Amino acid sequence: MKFLDEYQSSRLAAKLAHRISVSSKKPIRLMEFCGGHTHAILRHGIRQLVPRTVELLPGPGCPVCVTATSDLDRAIALARSPEVILTTFGDMMRVPGSYSSLQRAKAEGADVRVVYSTMDAIEMARVNPGKSVVFSGIGFETTAPTIAASIVKAQREGISNFHVLCSLKLTPPVMKALLDLGEVKLDGIICPGHVSVIIGSRPYEFIPLDHGVACVVSGFEPVDILLAISRLVAQIESGQPKVEIAYGRGVKPQGNSEALQLMEEVFRIDSADWRGMGVVPGSGLSIDPKYERFDADVVFADTLELALRNTPVIEPPGCRCGEVLRGVTTPPDCPLFGKGCTPEKPVGPCMVSSEGACAAHYQYGGHPSLLRAG
């Protein structure tokens, strides 16, 4: 892991921090779109290394957090169906839906299993031919290609009891929606590294062009993030916003054509329901009709209809996750933070997910006991 040492080097980090301090003159506000960045920024104490002129704001890039309560309710309803094994990424387990959570449904007897990849779910379908294995397909352009690949694999190998409950989301359209809303004035965006490995940097071109906001694609190590911040500061100070890649070892401007083709083959662009943003047109993916026998929304349409009839979606009272995801509220400003809402007893998803802004703030600092100790 030599390459990791290099990107965690305190010498390089100090050099970049110094460069940022020297070049940053006016107060600026940067949003790190990706929850992985929020997590890394707090874990490595990067806020302490940049000058006060640079404000860092978490954004909506946490797949579990932006999953709408209604989508959770659907997953829980399917999990309760006796013929279904519901498979999911781990963080989804603890997020409260309107009436329950997957974790609770599991404790009550539903067959819910945590998987590390969609291929595990395929394998589960193969060894459980009498059951329907449903994969809760959440995430951004990072998880979409592997979910597409699993559907293609199921098709090719005739695994007919594998289904995806698709609530995949797209990054550039929600960035546009956020900027169009104009609630928060941004000077620059730290663009997500892993998403950009797939889509490249070109889809962000509209951001400097239409909104005058600087964009730098960043990796996830502390040196990566400091480099991205220093590039953003330089762009903003010079008044010339553009799209740059500060994560050259992973990202090419054109992205990964194979992954993009796979996504195009299996999905079509659709509207998506975002926690905090509501329904944003063109910001999601649904399964193309030619693969509809793998689409849990189609296959289990009746089950879902029946289970969710007369059960209106209820958002957790007092939860400000929506505002946190839009950058309007910071986690410590939420009245529930660290009091009614903790990682042990989360009210909203931002306190659950390892990529959630509230969980990161709580875990790495700024939580009440530390503030008290001053």
Place this chain on the structure above:
Amino acid sequence: MDDVILLAHGSGGRLSHDLVQKKLLPSLSNIMLSKLDDSAVFDASGRLAFTTDSYVVNPIFFPGGDIGRLAVCGTVNDLSMSGARPLYLSLSLIIEEGFSVSELERIVGSVKAAAEEAEVEIIAGDTKVVHHGQADRLFVNTSGIGIVAPGTDISGANARVGDKVILSGTIGDHGIAIVSQREGLKFSVAVESDCAPLSKLVAGMLEASHNIRCLRDPTRGGLATTLNELAGQSDVGIVIEEERIPVQSSVRAACEMLGFDPLYVANEGKLVAIVDADDAEKVLAEMRRNVYGGDAAIIGEVTESHRGTVLMRTKLGSSRLVDMLSGELLPRIC
């Protein structure tokens, strides 16, 4: 065909008797156990330490150990962390019907080896067989008794401002070994569990210094959770240095991949000691002489400020809170 455990093996009849006589006793036999009385009877004087723990690890065989070794080491270590010299263990097996007899023998062999290494004897035992689906292959419980030397006072509540925090070696090995085995993850360098009895390491430390305040093994919840417990119990602050915490590069790589923080990953053969600053170097030198303390390091100190919490100075020179683990460690999704 491999012999399997049947419900009748737990019925108390002939099959039960055969299982104990032929499969368990040959490995574990000692004077007290071989009597097969209802209780083990032994002499003891002085202050005794008593502890119990159940082991439900999945998978039961993992790189660097198995549930048998784990069940001995875990209880031996709990006794050691009280400053006790472990003497005797009990061993209870709850076996799911259908479990392979040869695997059971292999596990009992591991129990024997670990007990010999730790110089403890298994003097009481029990075997139950449950219906298929009522246990996950094999559950093990061990209880242990140890003796605490006069003058030894080890407790999580004893840390004092100015004391040093010593860690006995690399963190995260056990958790990563388990998760990679469970999930079928392949790494170029296989990570082995650090599962080990620490009784001799502790004996050496106690001999080297009378000013060891706290000992604890950072098992589930990892180093971060253990340090938080100590800070809370002693009502002190703890500051650690990220740079000084030993982590194997393969464990670090796996953690980066899975989105884990090694501070929260389980260990089964490591300890944290809080020691008077004047004795810290002496204790450290002694630890490094032991096979299970070769990578020991002073990783931080006990402070007056921010009582009840743990702070870490990061490699970059910033500092951050190190909170307890909440919930389960789960892999990240993107």
